[in-house]
Amino acid sequence: MTRAYNFSAGPATLPETVLEQAGAELLDWHGAGASIVELSHRGPEFMQVASEAEADLRTLLSVPDDYAVLFLSGGATTQQALIPLNFAAPGQAADYVVTGHWGKTAIKQAHPYVSANVAADGEAGGFRDIPARADWRLSDDAAYVHVTANETIHGVEFRDTPDVGDVPLIADFSSSIASEPVDVSRYAMIYAGAQKNLGPVGVSVVIVRREPLERSGQPRAPIFEYARHAQSGSMLNTPPTFNWYLAGLVFKWMLAEGGVEEFARRNQRKADALYAAIDGSGGFYRNEVAPAVRSRMNVPFFLHDDGLDKAFLAEAKEAGLISLKGHRALGGMRASIYNAMPEAGVRALVGFMDEFRQRHG
Numbered sequence: 001m002t003r004a005y006n007f008s009a010g011p012a013t014l015p016e017t018v019l020e021q022a023g024a025e026l027l028d029w030h031g032a033g034a035s036i037v038e039l040s041h042r043g044p045e046f047m048q049v050a051s052e053a054e055a056d057l058r059t060l061l062s063v064p065d066d067y068a069v070l071f072l073s074g075g076a077t078t079q080q081a082l083i084p085l086n087f088a089a090p091g092q093a094a095d096y097v098v099t100g101h102w103g104k105t106a107i108k109q110a111h112p113y114v115s116a117n118v119a120a121d122g123e124a125g126g127f128r129d130i131p132a133r134a135d136w137r138l139s140d141d142a143a144y145v146h147v148t149a150n151e152t153i154h155g156v157e158f159r160d161t162p163d164v165g166d167v168p169l170i171a172d173f174s175s176s177i178a179s180e181p182v183d184v185s186r187y188a189m190i191y192a193g194a195q196k197n198l199g200p201v202g203v204s205v206v207i208v209r210r211e212p213l214e215r216s217g218q219p220r221a222p223i224f225e226y227a228r229h230a231q232s233g234s235m236l237n238t239p240p241t242f243n244w245y246l247a248g249l250v251f252k253w254m255l256a257e258g259g260v261e262e263f264a265r266r267n268q269r270k271a272d273a274l275y276a277a278i279d280g281s282g283g284f285y286r287n288e289v290a291p292a293v294r295s296r297m298n299v300p301f302f303l304h305d306d307g308l309d310k311a312f313l314a315e316a317k318e319a320g321l322i323s324l325k326g327h328r329a330l331g332g333m334r335a336s337i338y339n340a341m342p343e344a345g346v347r348a349l350v351g352f353m354d355e356f357r358q359r360h361g
Protein backbone atom coordinates (compact mmCIF):
# COMPACT_ATOMS: atom_id res chain seq x y z
CA MET A 1 0.00 0.00 0.00
CA THR A 2 1.28 3.48 -0.80
CA ARG A 3 -0.38 6.48 0.68
CA ALA A 4 -0.43 9.61 -1.46
CA TYR A 5 0.38 13.06 -0.15
CA ASN A 6 -3.14 14.38 0.33
CA PHE A 7 -3.62 18.15 0.05
CA SER A 8 -7.37 18.06 0.75
CA ALA A 9 -8.80 21.13 2.52
CA GLY A 10 -10.95 18.97 4.77
CA PRO A 11 -11.67 16.27 5.55
CA ALA A 12 -7.90 16.31 5.41
CA THR A 13 -4.89 14.10 5.82
CA LEU A 14 -4.28 12.65 9.28
CA PRO A 15 -0.98 11.54 10.82
CA GLU A 16 -0.18 8.02 9.69
CA THR A 17 0.74 6.89 13.20
CA VAL A 18 -2.68 8.00 14.44
CA LEU A 19 -4.45 5.99 11.75
CA GLU A 20 -2.28 2.98 12.53
CA GLN A 21 -3.06 3.23 16.24
CA ALA A 22 -6.78 3.64 15.59
CA GLY A 23 -6.64 0.61 13.30
CA ALA A 24 -4.80 -1.48 15.87
CA GLU A 25 -7.25 -0.50 18.62
CA LEU A 26 -10.40 -0.84 16.56
CA LEU A 27 -11.48 -4.33 17.55
CA ASP A 28 -10.42 -4.22 21.16
CA TRP A 29 -9.67 -0.95 22.90
CA HIS A 30 -7.00 -1.56 25.58
CA GLY A 31 -8.43 -4.94 26.58
CA ALA A 32 -11.98 -3.65 27.00
CA GLY A 33 -13.28 -6.44 24.79
CA ALA A 34 -14.88 -3.96 22.42
CA SER A 35 -13.89 -0.99 20.33
CA ILE A 36 -14.15 2.44 21.88
CA VAL A 37 -17.07 3.26 19.55
CA GLU A 38 -19.07 0.35 20.90
CA LEU A 39 -18.87 1.40 24.54
CA SER A 40 -21.09 3.80 26.47
CA HIS A 41 -19.98 7.40 26.39
CA ARG A 42 -20.58 7.44 30.15
CA GLY A 43 -18.54 4.33 30.86
CA PRO A 44 -15.07 4.49 32.42
CA GLU A 45 -13.25 3.73 29.14
CA PHE A 46 -14.71 6.58 27.13
CA MET A 47 -14.66 8.94 30.12
CA GLN A 48 -10.89 8.38 30.23
CA VAL A 49 -10.55 9.04 26.49
CA ALA A 50 -12.68 12.17 26.77
CA SER A 51 -10.91 13.67 29.74
CA GLU A 52 -7.44 12.96 28.33
CA ALA A 53 -8.41 14.60 25.05
CA GLU A 54 -9.63 17.69 26.86
CA ALA A 55 -6.54 17.84 29.07
CA ASP A 56 -4.24 17.40 26.07
CA LEU A 57 -5.98 20.11 24.07
CA ARG A 58 -5.76 22.43 27.08
CA THR A 59 -2.03 21.75 27.27
CA LEU A 60 -1.49 22.17 23.54
CA LEU A 61 -3.24 25.53 23.37
CA SER A 62 -2.48 26.71 26.93
CA VAL A 63 -6.20 27.16 27.54
CA PRO A 64 -6.83 29.20 30.73
CA ASP A 65 -8.88 27.57 33.50
CA ASP A 66 -11.77 30.00 33.15
CA TYR A 67 -12.49 28.62 29.69
CA ALA A 68 -14.63 25.57 28.97
CA VAL A 69 -13.48 23.17 26.26
CA LEU A 70 -16.39 21.51 24.49
CA PHE A 71 -16.51 18.64 22.00
CA LEU A 72 -19.75 18.98 20.09
CA SER A 73 -21.40 17.29 17.18
CA GLY A 74 -22.38 19.58 14.34
CA GLY A 75 -19.77 21.37 12.31
CA ALA A 76 -18.39 24.86 12.50
CA THR A 77 -21.48 26.02 10.61
CA THR A 78 -23.65 24.91 13.52
CA GLN A 79 -21.53 27.00 15.90
CA GLN A 80 -22.06 29.99 13.62
CA ALA A 81 -25.79 29.73 14.33
CA LEU A 82 -25.32 29.04 18.04
CA ILE A 83 -23.05 32.04 18.61
CA PRO A 84 -25.78 34.72 18.42
CA LEU A 85 -28.20 32.51 20.36
CA ASN A 86 -25.70 32.28 23.19
CA PHE A 87 -24.08 35.70 23.12
CA ALA A 88 -26.54 38.26 21.75
CA ALA A 89 -29.81 39.58 23.17
CA PRO A 90 -32.74 39.60 20.74
CA GLY A 91 -32.31 42.48 18.31
CA GLN A 92 -28.82 43.31 19.54
CA ALA A 93 -26.12 44.10 16.97
CA ALA A 94 -23.04 41.96 16.36
CA ASP A 95 -20.08 42.92 14.19
CA TYR A 96 -18.74 40.64 11.47
CA VAL A 97 -15.42 41.11 9.72
CA VAL A 98 -15.66 39.34 6.38
CA THR A 99 -12.38 38.22 4.88
CA GLY A 100 -13.64 35.38 2.68
CA HIS A 101 -16.30 32.78 2.05
CA TRP A 102 -16.55 31.52 5.63
CA GLY A 103 -17.06 34.97 7.08
CA LYS A 104 -20.06 35.29 4.81
CA THR A 105 -21.35 31.91 5.95
CA ALA A 106 -21.06 33.04 9.55
CA ILE A 107 -23.37 35.98 8.81
CA LYS A 108 -25.84 33.82 6.92
CA GLN A 109 -26.16 31.46 9.88
CA ALA A 110 -26.38 34.26 12.45
CA HIS A 111 -28.82 36.36 10.47
CA PRO A 112 -32.09 35.04 11.95
CA TYR A 113 -30.90 35.74 15.50
CA VAL A 114 -28.95 38.96 15.44
CA SER A 115 -28.61 42.27 13.67
CA ALA A 116 -25.39 41.46 11.81
CA ASN A 117 -23.29 44.50 10.99
CA VAL A 118 -20.60 44.01 8.36
CA ALA A 119 -17.82 45.95 10.05
CA ALA A 120 -15.33 45.31 7.27
CA ASP A 121 -15.52 43.38 4.02
CA GLY A 122 -12.72 42.33 1.70
CA GLU A 123 -15.02 41.15 -1.10
CA ALA A 124 -14.56 44.19 -3.36
CA GLY A 125 -10.87 43.31 -3.52
CA GLY A 126 -11.62 39.64 -4.23
CA PHE A 127 -10.71 38.73 -0.63
CA ARG A 128 -7.04 39.06 -1.47
CA ASP A 129 -6.27 41.17 1.60
CA ILE A 130 -7.61 41.86 5.10
CA PRO A 131 -9.19 45.29 5.53
CA ALA A 132 -6.99 47.46 7.77
CA ARG A 133 -8.14 47.49 11.38
CA ALA A 134 -8.33 51.31 11.29
CA ASP A 135 -11.04 51.05 8.61
CA TRP A 136 -13.35 48.68 10.50
CA ARG A 137 -16.70 50.23 11.38
CA LEU A 138 -17.53 48.59 14.70
CA SER A 139 -20.94 49.21 16.31
CA ASP A 140 -21.18 50.94 19.68
CA ASP A 141 -23.20 48.22 21.35
CA ALA A 142 -22.12 45.03 19.60
CA ALA A 143 -22.64 41.77 21.46
CA TYR A 144 -19.42 40.47 19.90
CA VAL A 145 -17.05 40.82 16.97
CA HIS A 146 -16.68 37.77 14.73
CA VAL A 147 -13.61 37.10 12.59
CA THR A 148 -12.38 34.12 10.57
CA ALA A 149 -8.81 33.47 11.64
CA ASN A 150 -7.98 31.65 8.41
CA GLU A 151 -10.12 31.64 5.29
CA THR A 152 -9.79 28.12 3.92
CA ILE A 153 -10.95 28.92 0.38
CA HIS A 154 -9.42 32.35 -0.19
CA GLY A 155 -6.16 31.57 1.58
CA VAL A 156 -6.13 34.68 3.76
CA GLU A 157 -5.18 34.61 7.43
CA PHE A 158 -4.92 37.03 10.32
CA ARG A 159 -1.30 37.15 11.49
CA ASP A 160 -2.25 38.98 14.71
CA THR A 161 -5.22 38.96 17.01
CA PRO A 162 -7.18 42.11 16.18
CA ASP A 163 -7.75 44.57 19.01
CA VAL A 164 -11.48 45.13 19.50
CA GLY A 165 -11.30 46.64 22.97
CA ASP A 166 -13.70 45.22 25.53
CA VAL A 167 -16.12 43.70 23.05
CA PRO A 168 -15.98 39.87 23.12
CA LEU A 169 -13.98 38.59 20.17
CA ILE A 170 -15.15 35.33 18.60
CA ALA A 171 -13.07 33.57 15.98
CA ASP A 172 -13.59 30.73 13.56
CA PHE A 173 -10.30 28.84 13.76
CA SER A 174 -11.54 25.82 11.77
CA SER A 175 -8.58 25.72 9.41
CA SER A 176 -5.77 27.05 11.57
CA ILE A 177 -6.37 25.92 15.15
CA ALA A 178 -3.19 24.45 16.68
CA SER A 179 -1.08 25.55 13.71
CA GLU A 180 0.77 27.98 15.98
CA PRO A 181 0.50 29.26 19.56
CA VAL A 182 -2.56 31.39 20.27
CA ASP A 183 -3.36 33.65 23.21
CA VAL A 184 -6.77 32.20 24.04
CA SER A 185 -7.40 34.88 26.66
CA ARG A 186 -7.79 37.46 23.89
CA TYR A 187 -10.93 35.67 22.68
CA ALA A 188 -14.35 35.12 24.24
CA MET A 189 -14.66 32.04 22.08
CA ILE A 190 -12.66 30.07 19.56
CA TYR A 191 -14.34 27.37 17.53
CA ALA A 192 -13.22 24.89 14.92
CA GLY A 193 -14.57 21.95 12.98
CA ALA A 194 -12.03 19.18 13.58
CA GLN A 195 -11.62 17.96 10.02
CA LYS A 196 -8.61 20.07 9.06
CA ASN A 197 -6.06 20.28 11.83
CA LEU A 198 -7.57 18.28 14.67
CA GLY A 199 -8.98 15.01 13.40
CA PRO A 200 -11.99 13.63 11.59
CA VAL A 201 -15.12 15.48 10.53
CA GLY A 202 -18.08 15.12 12.87
CA VAL A 203 -16.87 16.90 15.96
CA SER A 204 -16.28 20.58 16.65
CA VAL A 205 -14.11 22.03 19.35
CA VAL A 206 -15.42 25.09 21.18
CA ILE A 207 -13.19 26.94 23.63
CA VAL A 208 -15.32 29.46 25.43
CA ARG A 209 -14.93 31.78 28.40
CA ARG A 210 -17.35 30.51 31.02
CA GLU A 211 -18.52 33.75 32.55
CA PRO A 212 -20.47 35.38 29.68
CA LEU A 213 -22.32 32.13 29.07
CA GLU A 214 -24.16 32.49 32.33
CA ARG A 215 -25.66 35.84 31.55
CA SER A 216 -26.20 36.33 27.85
CA GLY A 217 -28.11 35.11 24.88
CA GLN A 218 -31.72 34.62 23.92
CA PRO A 219 -34.40 31.94 24.23
CA ARG A 220 -32.98 28.66 22.98
CA ALA A 221 -33.45 24.95 23.45
CA PRO A 222 -31.15 23.40 26.05
CA ILE A 223 -29.26 21.51 23.33
CA PHE A 224 -28.30 24.86 21.78
CA GLU A 225 -26.92 26.17 25.06
CA TYR A 226 -23.15 26.21 25.48
CA ALA A 227 -23.48 26.63 29.25
CA ARG A 228 -25.39 23.35 29.50
CA HIS A 229 -22.85 21.56 27.34
CA ALA A 230 -20.13 22.91 29.60
CA GLN A 231 -21.98 21.80 32.76
CA SER A 232 -22.44 18.31 31.36
CA GLY A 233 -18.88 17.83 30.11
CA SER A 234 -20.15 17.84 26.50
CA MET A 235 -22.40 14.91 27.36
CA LEU A 236 -25.80 16.56 27.29
CA ASN A 237 -26.59 14.01 24.64
CA THR A 238 -24.51 11.22 23.06
CA PRO A 239 -21.34 12.85 21.77
CA PRO A 240 -19.54 11.74 18.59
CA THR A 241 -17.32 9.32 20.48
CA PHE A 242 -15.20 7.98 17.64
CA ASN A 243 -14.40 11.46 16.38
CA TRP A 244 -13.57 12.67 19.86
CA TYR A 245 -11.31 9.63 20.39
CA LEU A 246 -9.52 10.14 17.07
CA ALA A 247 -9.04 13.85 17.77
CA GLY A 248 -7.57 12.82 21.13
CA LEU A 249 -5.01 10.65 19.35
CA VAL A 250 -4.11 13.62 17.12
CA PHE A 251 -3.62 15.82 20.21
CA LYS A 252 -1.23 13.24 21.70
CA TRP A 253 0.64 13.08 18.39
CA MET A 254 0.96 16.88 18.30
CA LEU A 255 2.27 16.99 21.86
CA ALA A 256 4.78 14.22 21.13
CA GLU A 257 6.00 16.06 18.03
CA GLY A 258 6.80 19.17 20.08
CA GLY A 259 3.49 21.02 20.41
CA VAL A 260 2.17 24.04 18.56
CA GLU A 261 5.50 25.88 18.73
CA GLU A 262 7.10 23.13 16.66
CA PHE A 263 4.18 23.03 14.23
CA ALA A 264 4.43 26.81 13.78
CA ARG A 265 8.05 26.35 12.67
CA ARG A 266 7.23 23.47 10.32
CA ASN A 267 4.20 25.25 8.90
CA GLN A 268 6.21 28.38 8.21
CA ARG A 269 8.86 26.36 6.37
CA LYS A 270 6.24 24.51 4.33
CA ALA A 271 4.41 27.71 3.39
CA ASP A 272 7.66 29.52 2.55
CA ALA A 273 8.73 26.71 0.22
CA LEU A 274 5.40 26.60 -1.59
CA TYR A 275 4.98 30.36 -2.00
CA ALA A 276 8.60 30.60 -3.18
CA ALA A 277 7.88 27.98 -5.86
CA ILE A 278 4.82 29.93 -6.99
CA ASP A 279 6.43 33.37 -6.91
CA GLY A 280 9.62 32.09 -8.54
CA SER A 281 7.83 30.43 -11.46
CA GLY A 282 8.04 33.43 -13.76
CA GLY A 283 4.26 33.75 -13.85
CA PHE A 284 3.59 30.09 -14.70
CA TYR A 285 1.89 29.82 -11.28
CA ARG A 286 0.39 32.68 -9.34
CA ASN A 287 -1.09 33.35 -5.91
CA GLU A 288 -2.96 36.63 -5.69
CA VAL A 289 -3.10 37.14 -1.92
CA ALA A 290 -1.24 40.07 -0.33
CA PRO A 291 1.98 38.50 1.04
CA ALA A 292 1.43 39.84 4.56
CA VAL A 293 -1.80 37.85 4.99
CA ARG A 294 -1.08 34.75 2.95
CA SER A 295 -2.36 31.65 4.70
CA ARG A 296 0.16 29.13 5.95
CA MET A 297 -2.51 26.42 5.85
CA ASN A 298 -4.30 26.79 2.53
CA VAL A 299 -2.43 27.94 -0.55
CA PRO A 300 -4.67 28.66 -3.54
CA PHE A 301 -2.82 29.08 -6.83
CA PHE A 302 -3.56 29.34 -10.52
CA LEU A 303 -1.76 28.12 -13.60
CA HIS A 304 -1.07 30.84 -16.18
CA ASP A 305 -3.27 28.89 -18.63
CA ASP A 306 -6.29 27.18 -17.11
CA GLY A 307 -6.30 24.87 -20.11
CA LEU A 308 -3.48 23.07 -18.29
CA ASP A 309 -5.47 22.49 -15.10
CA LYS A 310 -6.68 19.02 -16.06
CA ALA A 311 -3.20 17.84 -17.01
CA PHE A 312 -1.77 19.31 -13.81
CA LEU A 313 -4.25 17.40 -11.65
CA ALA A 314 -3.88 14.15 -13.59
CA GLU A 315 -0.09 14.24 -13.58
CA ALA A 316 0.01 15.25 -9.92
CA LYS A 317 -2.14 12.24 -9.09
CA GLU A 318 0.22 10.00 -11.05
CA ALA A 319 3.03 11.45 -8.93
CA GLY A 320 1.17 10.57 -5.71
CA LEU A 321 -0.09 14.09 -4.97
CA ILE A 322 -3.87 14.21 -4.58
CA SER A 323 -6.75 16.60 -3.81
CA LEU A 324 -5.13 19.69 -5.34
CA LYS A 325 -8.21 20.93 -7.19
CA GLY A 326 -9.19 24.42 -6.07
CA HIS A 327 -12.56 25.19 -4.49
CA ARG A 328 -15.26 25.71 -7.09
CA ALA A 329 -15.71 29.33 -5.95
CA LEU A 330 -12.18 30.20 -7.10
CA GLY A 331 -11.12 27.49 -9.54
CA GLY A 332 -7.44 26.77 -10.07
CA MET A 333 -5.57 24.75 -7.46
CA ARG A 334 -5.32 24.70 -3.70
CA ALA A 335 -2.77 22.94 -1.54
CA SER A 336 -3.83 22.55 2.07
CA ILE A 337 -0.78 21.96 4.20
CA TYR A 338 -2.09 21.41 7.71
CA ASN A 339 -0.03 20.08 10.61
CA ALA A 340 -0.30 16.48 9.41
CA MET A 341 1.18 17.27 5.98
CA PRO A 342 4.85 16.37 6.31
CA GLU A 343 7.53 18.68 4.98
CA ALA A 344 8.46 15.89 2.55
CA GLY A 345 4.97 16.20 1.04
CA VAL A 346 5.48 19.88 0.31
CA ARG A 347 8.94 19.16 -1.12
CA ALA A 348 7.37 16.56 -3.41
CA LEU A 349 4.72 19.06 -4.52
CA VAL A 350 7.28 21.79 -5.18
CA GLY A 351 9.42 19.34 -7.16
CA PHE A 352 6.42 18.27 -9.21
CA MET A 353 5.40 21.88 -9.88
CA ASP A 354 8.90 22.73 -11.16
CA GLU A 355 8.97 19.68 -13.35
CA PHE A 356 5.46 20.35 -14.72
CA ARG A 357 6.44 23.94 -15.53
CA GLN A 358 9.50 22.78 -17.43
CA ARG A 359 7.45 20.32 -19.43
CA HIS A 360 4.55 22.67 -20.18
CA GLY A 361 6.06 26.15 -19.88
Ligand SMILES: Cc1ncc(COP(=O)(O)O)c(C=O)c1O
Nearest residue numbers: 075076077102152172174175193
Ligand atom coordinates in the same frame (compact mmCIF):
# COMPACT_ATOMS: atom_id res chain seq x y z
C1 LIG B 1 -12.99 28.40 8.11
C2 LIG B 1 -14.18 27.48 8.01
N1 LIG B 1 -15.28 27.74 8.71
C3 LIG B 1 -16.36 26.94 8.65
C4 LIG B 1 -16.37 25.81 7.86
C5 LIG B 1 -17.60 24.95 7.82
O1 LIG B 1 -17.35 23.83 8.57
P1 LIG B 1 -18.37 22.62 8.69
O2 LIG B 1 -18.49 22.00 7.33
O3 LIG B 1 -17.70 21.74 9.69
O4 LIG B 1 -19.67 23.16 9.17
C6 LIG B 1 -15.25 25.48 7.12
C7 LIG B 1 -15.25 24.26 6.28
O5 LIG B 1 -14.43 24.05 5.43
C8 LIG B 1 -14.12 26.34 7.18
O6 LIG B 1 -13.02 26.07 6.48
